[in-house]
Amino acid sequence: MLPHPNASLKKQVYDRISYLGTASKADLLNDFALTSSSMTRLLDEMSSQGLIIASGLGTSKGGRKPILFQCNPAYRYLFGLEISRIHSSLGLYDMHFNLLSMTRWTMDDSMTPPLLADHVADCARALLAEHGISPGSVLGMGIGAVGPLNSERGIILEPEHFPAASWTNVPICEMLKERLDLPVKLDNGANCALIGEHRALKSNNYQHILYVHAGTTIRFAMISGGHIVRGASGAEGALGQMIIQTNGPRLHGKGNYGALEAFVSVPALEERVRTQLKIGRSSVLAEIAPERVTFAALTEALEHGDKLVTEQFTESSAYLGIGLANLINTLHPECVVLGGPLIRAHQLVFDTSVEVARKNTYPSPENSPFFTQGQLKEEAVATGAAIMLLNDWYVE
Numbered sequence: 001m002l003p004h005p006n007a008s009l010k011k012q013v014y015d016r017i018s019y020l021g022t023a024s025k026a027d028l029l030n031d032f033a034l035t036s037s038s039m040t041r042l043l044d045e046m047s048s049q050g051l052i053i054a055s056g057l058g059t060s061k062g063g064r065k066p067i068l069f070q071c072n073p074a075y076r077y078l079f080g081l082e083i084s085r086i087h088s089s090l091g092l093y094d095m096h097f098n099l100l101s102m103t104r105w106t107m108d109d110s111m112t113p114p115l116l117a118d119h120v121a122d123c124a125r126a127l128l129a130e131h132g133i134s135p136g137s138v139l140g141m142g143i144g145a146v147g148p149l150n151s152e153r154g155i156i157l158e159p160e161h162f163p164a165a166s167w168t169n170v171p172i173c174e175m176l177k178e179r180l181d182l183p184v185k186l187d188n189g190a191n192c193a194l195i196g197e198h199r200a201l202k203s204n205n206y207q208h209i210l211y212v213h214a215g216t217t218i219r220f221a222m223i224s225g226g227h228i229v230r231g232a233s234g235a236e237g238a239l240g241q242m243i244i245q246t247n248g249p250r251l252h253g254k255g256n257y258g259a260l261e262a263f264v265s266v267p268a269l270e271e272r273v274r275t276q277l278k279i280g281r282s283s284v285l286a287e288i289a290p291e292r293v294t295f296a297a298l299t300e301a302l303e304h305g306d307k308l309v310t311e312q313f314t315e316s317s318a319y320l321g322i323g324l325a326n327l328i329n330t331l332h333p334e335c336v337v338l339g340g341p342l343i344r345a346h347q348l349v350f351d352t353s354v355e356v357a358r359k360n361t362y363p364s365p366e367n368s369p370f371f372t373q374g375q376l377k378e379e380a381v382a383t384g385a386a387i388m389l390l391n392d393w394y395v396e
Contacts, residue, residue: 009088011395013042014051018390019093021200024058024066043069050075051395052053055155071095077133079124082189083116083172085216086163086266086295086341090120091257092127095390097199099379101127109163113156113170121179122206139393140183141176142385147219156185160254161216161267165265174389187391189213189381190221191228195372195391196225196384197337200375208234210333210369212239212321214342214349216266240265244322245392263319266295266341273298273312283308299345316342317349328369337374344377 017023025039046052053072057065073094080091087106103123146159154173173184194211207226213219218240222229240261248258262268274290284306301309343349354371376383
């Protein structure tokens with residue numbers, strides 16, 4: 001991503017080295033309006049602080065081979081936390097965003113906000129002990145969470161579909177600061193996933209990327225010109241309310257009639273299969289009481305080629321493709337990253353949704369984005385949360 005516009009010059013240089021992986025003084029002089037001597041002093045100061053280290057020599061262009069610099073991976077460490085409805089995870093990263101360890105757990109009906117905060121704190125301490133890292137060597141924790149949010153105040157507002165109660169107006173940043181005595185920063189999970197995938201795909205130099213997460217709701221985020229596009233609220237799940245069928249159904253009696261989430265989301269898929277089982281459709285799931293059919297059971301049946309379940313996943317995937325086409329026709333991304341439990345359930349979902357999206361995208365050479373499931377997949381939100389924290393870190 002592009003450097004933070006309000007960052008100090010030292011932080012901007014640090015961010016550029018971090019993004020490039022390795023950089024010579026000449027590389028950096030191409031990006032910053034500094035004299036050679038000023039850049040030398042700055043790099044010397046950053047080296048003496050331990051922020052950067054020499055990583056070898058570059059290719060000579062007629063003189064001595066230039067020294068290549070990289071960010072010091074062991075200067076500090078970062079936590080990235082994903083808070084989602086089905087699973088949550090915590091990762092420990094070095095300053096190169098190498099994942100040192102990750103732990104993942106199910107969000108069942110016992111996982112209230114206080115219990116989650118206690119669990120995260122316990123896991124964080126265990127990960128640090130595992131790697132022999134002192135708490136003082138940690139820059140902080142980035143959180144990517146289900147919205148809507150008040151990111152500035154660090155509060156999860158009124159998310160739907162959490163299995164446990166009490167997930168309303170949760171001051172999650174304050175709760176974790178109290179338990180870990182670390183800086184904590186919050187953003188929505190779709191933004192964090194996109195931040196992570198954008199960095200993972202940096203060799204492609206994409207500046208306009210659309211990320212869509214299909215799970216309990218349909219969430220999306222967009223990078224344009226190298227920056228996250230933000231609206232006036234933290235409602236990342238609003239894509240699920242895109243109307244694709246006038247006078248169509250509502251999901252659980254809420255939201256818009258004919259909204260995308262009523263056709264594509266995990267709850268919608270579960271509900272449709274349950275209805276088909278109740279009317280006597282043949283399926284390997286027929287031995288299970290319809291009300292006990294879960295998404296996990298659906299994915300297992302899909303893997304075994306169950307006709308009913310395959311039919312329902314295919315239908316959901318086609319509707320997702322329609323939603324994607326609408327977004328592509330509006331936003332014109334270079335790349336579309338698809339993530340979430342529905343996408344990961346089976347290759348059928350990705351292939352079908354992409355096929356339908358391409359057939360319904362307004363035809364032009366400039367409107368033919370590259371589709372991918374990304375590089376980070378299940379680690380995308382936690383990794384992006386760590387990157388988000390470092391992006392806002394102030395270097396003195």
